[in-house]
Amino acid sequence: MSAEKPFSEIESHRPLYAGSYYAIKALSRALLGLRISGEENVPNEGPALVAANHRDMLDIFLLPVAIPGRHISMLGRNEIYEYPVIGPMFSKWDSIPIDRDDYGRETYEAVKGRLAVGRLVGVFPGKTRTRGVTVGKFDPAFAGYPMYAQVPTIPAAISGVDGAFSRSHSWHARVAFGEPIAPPQNKKEQPQYMATLTEAVQSLYDRSL
DSSP: OOSTTTTTOTTTTHHHHHHHHHHHHHHHHHHHHHHHOOOGGGGSSSOOOEEEOOOTTTHHHHHHHHEEEEEEEEEGGGGGGGGHHHHHOOOOOTTTETTTTOOOHHHHHHHHHHHHOOOOEETTTTTTTSSSSSSSOOOOOHHHHHHHHTOOOEEEEESTTTTSSSSOOOOOOEEEOOOEEEOOOOOGGGHHHHHHHHHHHHHHHHOOO
8 A cells, every 4th residue: 555645544634643743853853853764664555563662751752753754553551642732632643542551452453453454553562661771571462463463563762862851861862663573473473573573672772872
């Protein structure tokens, strides 16, 4: 499925998504020094999961604006939709609500539906923010998404946003994409898939520091 124009995958609120995409991207570059690498690893068309580490609330905006010219449906915890301004915007971005403690059947069906029509879906497999020099532990349940949908996973690493608006911030936000990872074919392959994904995101994160 080829996008005739940027973000054409999203039917409702496409102008809103496009406008906020370019506005947030410009602000991120000006205020956070955002730099993006590995965009060539994101497919120009067709379905894929984009899996990234999660360190700051800003990640839910930085990952989408790093995707070149395609819409991406982000998974976001239910509480986000209760925030003023951010909640309504995130909803109109065609994001997918998720319970922090349970991926759940409803979430799976929403992800499956978007992937089935050639869309991108963004996920933070750790489900909560982390600190320190590691990307944290990813939830093994995430492996079910690529296995049942049989779509590749694009690893991504976000860095440089810790304390983004503090005086000590060094203004070097980075989003890096790695080479696609093939989906596991069965449950026995899921542990190796998760190990490969974690290693890929960690490697991207280490190189971006």
